[in-house]
Structure formats: structure tokens, C-alpha cells
Amino acid sequence: MRVALAGVGLIGGSIGLAARERLGAHVVGYNRSPAVLELALERGAIDEAATSIAAIGTADIAIAGVAVDALPRIVGELCAALPDAVVTDVGSTKAALVAAIDHPNFIGGHPLAGAEATGVAHARADLFDGATWYLTPLSATPGVLYERLARFVAALGAVPTAIGPADHDRLMAVVSHLPHVVANLLVAQAAEALGGETLPATGPSFRDATRVAGSNPELWAQIYSANRAALGEQIDDLVHRLGEVRALLDAGDGADLAAWQAVASEQRSALLQVGLAGADAGEVRQISAVVPNQPGVVAQIALALGRAGINITDMSLAPEADNRTGMVMLWLDPAEASRAIGLIAELGYPAA
Numbered sequence: 542m543r544v545a546l547a548g549v550g551l552i553g554g555s556i557g558l559a560a561r562e563r564l565g566a567h568v569v570g571y572n573r574s575p576a577v578l579e580l581a582l583e584r585g586a587i588d589e590a591a592t593s594i595a596a597i598g599t600a601d602i603a604i605a606g607v608a609v610d611a612l613p614r615i616v617g618e619l620c621a622a623l624p625d626a627v628v629t630d631v632g633s634t635k636a637a638l639v640a641a642i643d644h645p646n647f648i649g650g651h652p653l654a655g656a657e658a659t660g661v662a663h664a665r666a667d668l669f670d671g672a673t674w675y676l677t678p679l680s681a682t683p684g685v686l687y688e689r690l691a692r693f694v695a696a697l698g699a700v701p702t703a704i705g706p707a708d709h710d711r712l713m714a715v716v717s718h719l720p721h722v723v724a725n726l727l728v729a730q731a732a733e734a735l736g737g738e739t740l741p742a743t744g745p746s747f748r749d750a751t752r753v754a755g756s757n758p759e760l761w762a763q764i765y766s767a768n769r770a771a772l773g774e775q776i777d778d779l780v781h782r783l784g785e786v787r788a789l790l791d792a793g794d795g796a797d798l799a800a801w802q803a804v805a806s807e808q809r810s811a812l813l814q815v816g817l818a819g820a821d822a823g824e825v826r827q828i829s830a831v832v833p834n835q836p837g838v839v840a841q842i843a844l845a846l847g848r849a850g851i852n853i854t855d856m857s858l859a860p861e862a863d864n865r866t867g868m869v870m871l872w873l874d875p876a877e878a879s880r881a882i883g884l885i886a887e888l889g890y891p892a893a
Contacts, residue, residue: 542566542693545591545600545623547615549581551656552631553606554664557586559697560602562666569597581661594618602693604650605630609763613641620644627686633713634767635677635706645836648690649677649706651713652699659757667698674699676843677706684839684869688858691843700852703843707771714771721761722776724754825854826875830885830892834860834867838890842869845884851877 544560546553549570560566570587571594572578578590591597594615603626605615612632619628620642629650632638639649654672656663674694678687691701704712728751731740740747765772789797832838839858846853855872869890873881885892 542602543598543600544568545597545603545619545626546570546587546606547594547604547619548572548606549577549586549661550606551659551661551664552652552654552668553604554581554584554586554661555654555666555668556604556606556631556697557581558584558664558666559669560693561585561588563698564693564696569600571597577661584661584664586661586664594622597622599623600626602626602690603628605632608760609634609767612638616642616647617644620647627690629676629690632767633717633764635675635709636771637767639677639679639706645681645683646686648679648682648687649675649709650690650694651675651709652694654699669694670698672699673702675702675704675709677709678703678840678843680837680840682840683836684858684867687839687843688856691853691856695855700854702852703840703847705844705848708848710768710771711774714768714775718764718768718772719775719779721753721756722765722772723779724751727751728754824875825872826878827870827872828878828882828885828892829868829870830890831866832869832890834865839869841888842871842885842890845888846871846873846881849880849884851881851884 542560542564544557544566546557546568549557549572553570557568557570561568567589568587569589569591570578570581571591572581575590578587581587582590595618597603600623603619603623605612605619605628607615609632612630616628616630616638619626624646626646628644628647630638631650631652633651635649635651639647652669652672652674654669654674656668674697676687676690676694694701727747731747731751786801789801830842832842839856843853851873853871853873857870858867859870860867871881882892
């Protein structure tokens, strides 16, 4: 297997390390900084350095790991230079990028993994172990390419999860981008309230709630801008919810405030339980479905299961002799098998 990396930072470097270690892949890296490529070679994140995307040669998988505002250009260059590769990215916003790339070989991606330190010097092969890795296939996505990318992601230790681009951005606005906004505001409010004084000895609440404040200003400015619509909706909703809390305070009803706090506790527990579900791959069950041999079917199934919170551990495609139909085989949590079979049947594809 040949893997191409356009951008060899923390994420790209970690992909390279994992692909070489776990798949025996030959990894070619391109980066605008020759010093980064030299370090990537020293660290073993890549096997060879390319002076341009056009010089990469061939690849089975190509990953764009560059700044958000550079992704449309770099992804477009990868698609043009590597027509036989499945091209993906690792950016944290998807809708605008997917809309900008008119090429069936591109499948948007976003691994939910990272570290406090950045750069290829801090890359590690186990960065993606157990991490959700979102993929955004479309109706025109060839099933064989989605299968190739999903199996690659799983081999790196991550959990490939299909999601629509707009759904992805709305989710990230709630669980990632809005918390960064709130953390920044809490820091600003505390700084003004203290009038330049240092933070007094307090409990961990403020430090925990503001850990991400001020994260990489250039990167986060690009993320905020790229996801402005979904993030703006969540900010408006938060303002409304703050108004409701202010009304509870003005009413001075301790019972209502206690009830509000209790609901938050229950909701947090439920959310975290959902997030932990399926963290242990454990035993898996195979289910199969006969589907028409046409673009978009595999993406349709993957997205339906992804919306239902069902993770596909592995998948395989096999065309039938008539070449008009094919067999899709999925491996997933046995506890989810019945629900998955029902969801696939609702799409019109008998499964067992």
C-alpha cells in the first residue's frame, strides 16, 4: 500500500507512523517546509519526501493535513495528481470543503484525536487508538473507495463513522467549537473582573472550563470562519439559554435552580455514556446485504448506521457474477446487529 501525506504535522505524522507500523505501508510525504520533511524522515513518519504534490507518483490513500483555509486547494491538487487514490482530509469542518470539491474520489474526514503539543516531532503511532474518525461519503462516492478508506482508518486503530457533512459541522459546533468560544469568554470576563490581579486559589472549575482558551489563534480563527453558520446558531441558542437561567435567578426560586442543576447532571451522564458506547471493540458479528451495484449504496448504508450511532468495525464488498448486484458484508457490535439489519432493510436491502 502507498500512502500520500500532504502536510506532515502531528496528525499527518501520526498517520504516517501508524500506516508504516501497522500496515507496512510505503508513505510519501509533501510539506511546504523542507525542515519538516527532514524531521519526518528522521522520525520514521515517512519513507520518502516529495518536492511537490505532482511528484508524489501514485497512492492508494492520499490525506490532506494542512490548515483549514488551504484544504480546498490541496485536496483539489491531490485529486488531480492521484486519480486512482481515495483522497481525504483531517479538517474539523466539512460542509464547505465537501461542497467545494467536485470529485468522486474525495471523501471528507475528521479524526477526533490530537494532543497539547503540535508538529511531527510529537507524532505517535497510537494517536488514533479508539478515536472516532468521521467520514463524509456522498451519493456519488464509489463503494470500493469508501471501503478502502474505512478499512485504512480502522487499521490505524480508529473507529470509522459515516456522517453527513452538515450533520458533522452542527455536531462539532456544539461539542468543540462552542466550548472554545465559551472558554475564551470566561477568561476575558475573569480578567476584567479581577482587574489585572492574578487568579486566587480556587477549586478546579475555572481551570477545567477554560483549558482550551486561546488555543492556536490562527487555526481556530479558520475553524470559526469555516463553520460560521452552524456555530452562529449554537451561540444564539446559548444566549437564549443564558437568558432562561437569568430568569431563574431573578425569580429566586431555589427549587427551580436545583431542578435545573439536576437536569444538567443527568444529561451530562447520558451524553458521556453514549460517547463511551462501543469503546471496546470486543466481539463482532457479521451481517450481509445484497445491494444493487451502483454508486452511493454503500455510503447510504454507512450514513444510516452512523446516524443511528452504530459503528462499523470492518466491511467488505463482493460483486455478484451478473455484475448488477453485490454483497456488502459488515462487522459490528453483536448487540447492534438486529437494529442494523432493520435499518438496512428499511433502505430496501434485505440483510441477515
